[in-house]
Amino acid sequence: FIETTGFQRVVSIKNTLLHNSYLRVLPYLKSIIIFECTPNRLISVLDRIERETDYRFFYLETWIEGIKVSGDFQDRNLDEVLTDLFDDTLLNFYMGTDRQIILTQNNSIYDELPQGFFKRNTGVVNADPSEETIKAPIFYKEAAVSEEIIPTRTVRIGKEDKDSNRRTLVLSGTITNETNGGAAPNVTLRLLGTNQGTQTNDQGQYQLELPPGLNRIEVSSINFQKKRYRVILYNDGTLDIGLKESVEDLQEVLIQTNRDLNVKNTNTGVTKIDVDEIKNIPLVLGERDIFKVAATLPGISSAGEGASGYNVRGGRTDQNLVRLDDAVIYNPSHFFGIFSAINPFTTEDVTIYKGHVPAQLGGRLSSVFDMTTKDANVQKVAGEASIGPVTSSLVLEAPLAKGRSGILIGGRATYSDWILRNLDEEELRKSKASFYDGVVKFNQKINESNDLRATVHYSRDDFSITSDSVFGYSNRLAALKWNFKMNPKHEGSLSITNSQYQFDIEFDGQTNTDFELGYVIDESELRTQFQYRPNGKHTFTYGLSSKLYGVEPGEIRPGGDGSIITPVTIDRERGLESAVFVSDLFQWSDKFSIEAGLRFSTFQALGAGNQNIYQDGVPRSDATLLEVREFGPNEVIESYAAPEVRVSGRYLIKPNLSLKGSFNSSYQYIHQLSTNTTVSPIDTWKLSDANIRPQNALQYALGVFKNFEDNMYELSIEGYYKKLNDLLDYKVGAQLLLNEKLEQEVLQGDGKAYGVELLLKKTRGRWNGWVGYTYSRSFVRLDSEFAEERVNDGDFFPSNFDKPHDFTVVSNFKLSKRYSFSANFVYQTGRPVTIPVGNFVINDTEFVLFGDRNQFRIPDFYRLDLSFNMEGNHKKKKLAHSFWNFSIYNVLGRNNPYSVFFVTESGEVKAYQSSIFAVPIPTISYNLKF
Numbered sequence: 001f002i003e004t005t006g007f008q009r010v011v012s013i014k015n016t017l018l019h020n021s022y023l024r025v026l027p028y029l030k031s032i033i034i035f036e037c038t039p040n041r042l043i044s045v046l047d048r049i050e051r052e053t054d055y056r057f058f059y060l061e062t063w064i065e066g067i068k069v070s071g072d073f074q075d076r077n078l079d080e081v082l083t084d085l086f087d088d089t090l091l092n093f094y095m096g097t098d099r100q101i102i103l104t105q106n107n108s109i110y111d112e113l114p115q116g117f118f119k120r121n122t123g124v125v126n127a128d129p130s131e132e133t134i135k136a137p138i139f140y141k142e143a144a145v146s147e148e149i150i151p152t153r154t155v156r157i158g159k160e161d162k163d164s165n166r167r168t169l170v171l172s173g174t175i176t177n178e179t180n181g182g183a184a185p186n187v188t189l190r191l192l193g194t195n196q197g198t199q200t201n202d203q204g205q206y207q208l209e210l211p212p213g214l215n216r217i218e219v220s221s222i223n224f225q226k227k228r229y230r231v232i233l234y235n236d237g238t239l240d241i242g243l244k245e246s247v248e249d250l251q252e253v254l255i256q257t258n259r260d261l262n263v264k265n266t267n268t269g270v271t272k273i274d275v276d277e278i279k280n281i282p283l284v285l286g287e288r289d290i291f292k293v294a295a296t297l298p299g300i301s302s303a304g305e306g307a308s309g310y311n312v313r314g315g316r317t318d319q320n321l322v323r324l325d326d327a328v329i330y331n332p333s334h335f336f337g338i339f340s341a342i343n344p345f346t347t348e349d350v351t352i353y354k355g356h357v358p359a360q361l362g363g364r365l366s367s368v369f370d371m372t373t374k375d376a377n378v379q380k381v382a383g384e385a386s387i388g389p390v391t392s393s394l395v396l397e398a399p400l401a402k403g404r405s406g407i408l409i410g411g412r413a414t415y416s417d418w419i420l421r422n423l424d425e426e427e428l429r430k431s432k433a434s435f436y437d438g439v440v441k442f443n444q445k446i447n448e449s450n451d452l453r454a455t456v457h458y459s460r461d462d463f464s465i466t467s468d469s470v471f472g473y474s475n476r477l478a479a480l481k482w483n484f485k486m487n488p489k490h491e492g493s494l495s496i497t498n499s500q501y502q503f504d505i506e507f508d509g510q511t512n513t514d515f516e517l518g519y520v521i522d523e524s525e526l527r528t529q530f531q532y533r534p535n536g537k538h539t540f541t542y543g544l545s546s547k548l549y550g551v552e553p554g555e556i557r558p559g560g561d562g563s564i565i566t567p568v569t570i571d572r573e574r575g576l577e578s579a580v581f582v583s584d585l586f587q588w589s590d591k592f593s594i595e596a597g598l599r600f601s602t603f604q605a606l607g608a609g610n611q612n613i614y615q616d617g618v619p620r621s622d623a624t625l626l627e628v629r630e631f632g633p634n635e636v637i638e639s640y641a642a643p644e645v646r647v648s649g650r651y652l653i654k655p656n657l658s659l660k661g662s663f664n665s666s667y668q669y670i671h672q673l674s675t676n677t678t679v680s681p682i683d684t685w686k687l688s689d690a691n692i693r694p695q696n697a698l699q700y701a702l703g704v705f706k707n708f709e710d711n712m713y714e715l716s717i718e719g720y721y722k723k724l725n726d727l728l729d730y731k732v733g734a735q736l737l738l739n740e741k742l743e744q745e746v747l748q749g750d751g752k753a754y755g756v757e758l759l760l761k762k763t764r765g766r767w768n769g770w771v772g773y774t775y776s777r778s779f780v781r782l783d784s785e786f787a788e789e790r791v792n793d794g795d796f797f798p799s800n801f802d803k804p805h806d807f808t809v810v811s812n813f814k815l816s817k818r819y820s821f822s823a824n825f826v827y828q829t830g831r832p833v834t835i836p837v838g839n840f841v842i843n844d845t846e847f848v849l850f851g852d853r854n855q856f857r858i859p860d861f862y863r864l865d866l867s868f869n870m871e872g873n874h875k876k877k878k879l880a881h882s883f884w885n886f887s888i889y890n891v892l893g894r895n896n897p898y899s900v901f902f903v904t905e906s907g908e909v910k911a912y913q914s915s916i917f918a919v920p921i922p923t924i925s926y927n928l929k930f
Contacts, residue, residue: 042067042085059103063091090159106156106234152216152228158235164212168535170236170488172207174448175200175219178242180377181403184224185349186261186272187243192216192228195590196536202349202372203451203483205491209536219243236488238448262714266585266593266650268662268701269313269355269718271297275347281810281822281867287388287925288344290371291332296808296824298718298757298772299354300367303801303831304861304898305916308337311801312354313699313720314753314778315366316727318672318685322369325441325455327477328523330501330685332369334435334461335414338916341459341475345384345395346410346439348374355701355720356648356662359583359597360529360541365668365697365724373455375443376406388925390414405444412437432470435461449485454478473503492530492543499523501685507559514559517738520552521685539585541597546578549670549687554738568738574606575687577669583646594649602641603669605689607631611638612691612741619786620691620744638690642667656707660718661700668695671728673736673746684737686728691743697724714761724751729782729791747789749782752796769811778802792852798832800854805829818873822887824865830858833900839909848902848909858900858913864891880930889921 042064046057055078069085082093082101094102094109102109157171175184183204190197191210200206208217210233219227224243231239271294278293291310294300299313308331309317322329324342332341353361353368361368377397386393395410413436437459444452457477464470481495502520507513529543553570583597609631615624631637648662671692674683688694703718726748730736734745755776762768778801783794791797807827814820832854839848867887872880895918902911 040068040070042069042089045069045085053099055099055101057101057103059091060105063103063105064089090156092160106159106232108160108162110162152230154230154232155239156232156234157237157239158233160234164235167211168209169212169233170207171210171215171231171233171239172205172236172485172488173239173241175204175206175241175243177224178244179379180375180382180397181379181399181406182348182375182377184221184243187219187221187224190218190220192218201531205485207488207533238488240448262716263656263658263705263707264650264652266595266660267353267356267358267648268660268703269299269353269720271352271354273350273352275344275350278344281824287339287391288386289340290342290344290347290350291340291369294350294352294369296770296772296810296826297352298759298774298806298808299720299755299776300352301774301801301803301806301828302337305863305896307898308333311778312367313755314722314751314776314799314802315697315724316672316799316801318670319364319366319668319695319697320369321361321364321367322371324371324457324477325373325453325479325497326481326495326527327455327457327479327497327525328499329457329475329477330499330521331473331475334437334459335416335433335463339391339435341435341437342371343393343395343410343412343437343439345386345393345412346373346408346441348372355664355699355703355718356595357646357664357666358541358595359581359599359644359646360543360545362579362581362599362601362644362666363577363668363670365666365695373439373441373457374408375453376408376441378403378406378443378445382930384927384929386925386927389923390416400442401444403445405442408439408441408443410439431464433463435459435463451483453481453483470506470508471503472505473501476500489534490530490532492528495525495527495529497525497527512562512564514563515556515565516559517554517556518552519554519684520550522550524548537587540582541585542582544578544580546576549573549575549577551575551685551687553684553686553742556738570738570740571609573609573687573689575669576604576606578602591652592649594647597646599644599646600641601644601667601669602639603688603694604639605637605687607635607637608633609637611689612743614691614743619784619789620741622741622744625741638688640667640669640688640694642694642696656711658705659703660705661702663701664697664699666697666699668697671695673728673730673742686742692728692746693726693748695724695726695728697722699723712762712764714759714763716759717756719756720754722751722753724753727751727780729780731788747782747784747791749780749791751778751780751799753778766814767811768814769809772806772808772810774806775804776802776806777804797852798854801831802854803829803831812869818871820869822867822869824863826861826863828861830860830897832857835900835911836902836909846909858897861894861896862892863889863894863896865889866891880928883927883929885923885925885927887923887925889923890917891920893918893920 043061050056067089071084079095086093090105092104092108094104096102158169175187176182177184183202185200185202185204187200187204188197189199189206189208193216198206198208210231212233215231215233217229217231219229219241221243224245227241227243229239273290273293275290278288278290281293295302295310300310302310310320311317312320322332329341333339334341349372351370353370354366357368361370378399379402381398383394383396391412391414393410393412395408397406397408399406414434416433437457439455439457442454446452455478458474460472460474462470462472477497477499479495479497481493483491483493485491500520500522502518505517507515525545525547527543527545529541532540551573553573555569556565557567558565579599579601581597581599583595585593585595587593611629611631613626613629614620615626618624644667645663645665648660650658650660652658669688671686671688672683673686686692699720699722701718701720703716706715707713708715727750729747729749731745731747736742736745739745753776755774758773759770761770778799779796780799781794781796782789782791784790805828809825812820812822833856834850834853835856836848837851839846841847865887867885870884872882895915897913898916899914900911901914902909
């Protein structure tokens, strides 16, 4: 070693004789000689410095336990070396007199105040506010001990920087459910004493901009117990929070939103369903059903009892986008729509967008049903089971790596085949009706900034009710999603999904016309989405998506060697739908906020395939067919592109009263083909091409939202008007299945829908529930200069699902914490039908003359359901929590008609009415959660 005095110079000499020294400090100098600092405990490095020098460190050992340091320092003084050693820690150091080095956690020690420190309190205002800065140090007042009902915990976040001049710092983190380790979405974090706050996203993540120093934060949610924190913020940092479930809220509400969310949320027409609480609603055969509960809300209805699909604000069933973990489900129903294909025991969150649809979602005109599967419990094994008269369900959750990853497996199946085989009627004993569904989800927390989720879902139906045909259909989806955080202000996700829907028919009759028929639609999507919060005023969401469609429109094959059926295969269709989107949620002021977005979507119909080319300006028929043009693989047959504007705003008149409005434009490039007014699983999907244009819609909405009695009562009145173009309809007698010239059978026209929705909800108390009323109209116009393409003389006529009045009451009365009564009452105007208005006879056979399409209506619909609910005791230490439900569906035995149809028998025209449930249906179901 070469010692120097009077100046700070470092001389580095390699010396193998040193026995693995990490560093050596020259006494009485800040200059040091460092060879190498290999990975070692920080406490050992500090001890070595003290042994080699007369410097002494003062600190708490708990601050540095487990910290390891390393580095290769050359020509560095002690001040620089300590700065590097503590760089990735929360430690600061102060080199005092007498060679004392004092370590502090989070904060810094000052021997003089920064220049201009007292100028902050002089009352002088800088002419340029942007030049105003907040200088260290950060002072805070020690809190006195209080008798608060909600205990307050003090935490220190970040490492103080003496050179900092930032006015705000960023606090971020993840909030989880302490019971199962899953994410806690929609939890509110509020800065006490101000109007500032935020909410967690679907992954339980949050971000909040706060001033340096002391901040008092309250964390609250209806589902969890409140927590309060005294956060002393020195720099950007992370605070992860675990919340305990609020046991007393088990029966408080059936469908609920967070506190004030219905008033303060910027979006119109958005509803969240609490899946755990739908167990109290009496439904057919005791089955929990997300979609049946959704249909009790204003603006959402179905064509009739047991109908497959839902109509939202005057839209058709194919205009609803149903997503599970970002993947599309084309037919989310079992057994003619009587049951849902989505298992409620595995579903965490359901959000329905029926008004304003965010720019990141698109592809449908009416609504988005966005559902999320539960994250598996990463702390312990858990599960839930249900036994009902028709189905049973079982869900199991287990950690794979405790605290970091887990797997959820859920399954549901029916034993209706066993029931049918034990009936007295011979025809029914030969029938078949079975379905099942299953889901597997894996979730992995990689680190604080990355997590991974993977989901697989499959459902299958097979049925044959007193017929020679066996129908079967299935849904399959797979989804992989990676969520990542680039910094406290910027996060994103990347997802890959695949969905498939298919149906098949096997006919085995007494003649030689046996056949097998099949149909398949498949789509794969790649999506990347980002969220950027530059400050408390703006939240930007942007990204892009692209999905590839593959449609096999159908094929028919002979069913056996003796069948005379001629094989037919319709050419495969392919299409590419892509979109780029950006939106900004702008908090203009405490009263006014607006979310404005733009989505630009494109669609290309792709080869290989053939395209029929017709004469322009005349009806399409074989006589006007010019040529059949052939396209090669991936060759563009037709291309469409359109901007979609999404705007929604909220003005807060009072803290509990707001006015909201929205405007949405949207495009849909895929169409459902169906001429049935009764339930049918064989509806097909058709991609837009050169002959069939995409549908598009404009929707305007305006609403008033009011809360009463400390948010116990919620009232909303919302009106809307929707204009639709290029709706796909059909000619009288159209043949849609296995048709190579489908464009000759369909028409495209205009539509309009308007209505008013009223919802009054009571969220707490012994009695809770809601009353909903909707007045809505939905019309279609098919007009042309050619008579064969004109319906009802080109005038607007009611759609098949136009039901002006829809009134629903859902209520729950708690006798105690364990016992409650529930009731539903539904009234709806009968839907339109087309019926004969005259008759004529040809060759002694009577035929009918039908009136205008949808000129008449079937009788009005009403139904009353009752149930008694009994929960097990609420002891914390018990093996499982049980729940019994005793219900009667259609207590009044109302024979509600689903459809009216006419047939000719023995030369006479006879009218028939079909009903799904015409008698009261009692049910007992048992649920077990552990």
